[in-house]
Amino acid sequence: MKKIKVGIVGGSGYTGIELLRLLTQHPSAEIVTITSRGEAGTRVEDMYPSLRGRVDLVFQDPKEAPLKECDVVFFATPHGVAMSMAEELTQNGVKVIDLAADFRLKDTEEFKKWYKMEHTCPDILKKAVYGQPETMRDKMKDAMVLGMAGCYPTSIQLGLLPLLELHKKVGNIVDIKQTIIADSKSGISGAGRKAAVNLLCAEATDNFKAYGVGGHRHSPEIVQQLSEFAGEKVSLTFIPHLLPTIRGIFSTIYVQLTEKGMEQDFQKLYEQRYANEPFVDVMSKGALPETRMVRGSNYVRIALYRKEPNLLVILVVEDNLVKGSSGQAVQAMNILFGLPETTGLEQIALAP
Structure with a gap:
């Protein structure tokens, strides 16, 4: 089966490391690149030793990362980053899954009020789908951009x-x-x-x-x-x-x-x-x-x-x-690419 080529923008935060933990165990995912402006050049396993032997990648600057070669790019970034890159990626056929708030609120004035910034791609926002599988599954299937639900x-x-x-x-x-x-x-x-x-x-x-x-x-x-x-x-x-x-x-x-x-x-x-x-x-x-x-x-x-x-x-x-962030985003990826939603996500809760 053909692998899904995955890129992660903003991989040095908690949602980024959680995406790595889940996607390295996903049978259909191939992580092509992971970016971090502040950690560019650092090996992922040096920052996160829990991934030693599982992730053989170096953080790249987003400007140098081969994001347009991916099938899907996850944004585990502060608000405002995904909307600055979504147009170029989608024009190249890359699906976007944003874990921040850029594509959650449909009202751009509400977005400006709460996030203190202008929405820079309202046309893409109109087509974006809210990323909540249990409530938006059918609309999510054909989306190019998903604004994932908050925790x-x-x-x-x-x-x-x-x-x-x-x-x-x-x-x-x-x-x-x-x-x-x-x-x-x-x-x-x-x-x-x-x-x-x-x-x-x-x-x-x-x-x-x-x-x-x-x-x-x-x-x-x-x-x-x-x-x-x-x-x-x-x-x-x-x-x-x-x-x-x-x-x-x-x-x-x-x-x-x-x-x-x-x-x-x-x-x-x-x-x-x-x-x-x-x-x-x-x-x-x-x-x-x-x-x-x-x-x-x-x-x-x-x-x-x-x-x-x-x-x-x-x-x-x-x-x-x-479920409040990275796992739900992987669940969304499964929906986008026609995979069973549980693929790579059947980990049992830790106890104690």
């Missing part, structure tokens, strides 16, 4: 998808006038691989805090997709927190139900909706998901609770670097 958004969207789909279908399941509350926590790696005081071990260990309470740039992305699921504008209160762990996202979602909603069997609804989704596990009634249940894997695990007749509590866990 927090993935947990919240998959946590609410069956509920909001039912609301759109039969109406009046959720009290949309009452804001949905997403209380979400992320491991420190979600902030990226950078030198910052608030991410130092002495600052983040043995500590727990909220951030972005006044507004977080994942909020418009989440609302954009939830509103599409529901068929109407969804009101959301999203509060992120920083966990003193390396990996993992835990979202606890609170939804006010209508009288009609209180009549529904949500356990059955979720089990049926995700029955054929290989990476979404609806846990049995009474189960409590933990972040270690998904560590290092591409799985999302969901549990449902009815605390009161009109209050549904949804618990969602994922690994922010895998």
Whole structure:
């Protein structure tokens, strides 16, 4: 079988190393080049000894890397990089999978507001597809550019998808006038691989805090997709927190139900909706998901609770670097090239 020639732009960060870990185990992928402006000339195994014997590559400057010879290029870069290179790559038939936010938000003014930069290729943005397999699979298949879902958004969207789909279908399941509350926590790696005081071990260990309470740039992305699921504008209160762990996202979602909603069997609804989704596990009634249940894997695990007749509590866990980022991007690559979605992604979560 012909190998998929893969390029990675921005390979020195956590999502880049996670792409390498996953793609080196992928039977149909051949990593042709990996770039890093700051580490150009450095052997990958010297920076990441965990890949010794598995990756025989040297970081290249993006200007010198043979990206146009690839079938697909992943961007594990800061916001703004992918859109500066997407036009040239797509004109040469190269598919683009962006792990940053350049192609997530359809409204360029919203993008400018939250990311403090102009969108430089709005024409490509119009054709780009939001990269979330469980919700956008059919549209993703023929896309040239995918803007992959963020880590927090993935947990919240998959946590609410069956509920909001039912609301759109039969109406009046959720009290949309009452804001949905997403209380979400992320491991420190979600902030990226950078030198910052608030991410130092002495600052983040043995500590727990909220951030972005006044507004977080994942909020418009989440609302954009939830509103599409529901068929109407969804009101959301999203509060992120920083966990003193390396990996993992835990979202606890609170939804006010209508009288009609209180009549529904949500356990059955979720089990049926995700029955054929290989990476979404609806846990049995009474189960409590933990972040270690998904560590290092591409799985999302969901549990449902009815605390009161009109209050549904949804618990969602994922690994922010895998299903929340690089793993989901590899899943997207599988879709683009007609492979089984599970290819190269069946790693079992690490325990303990």
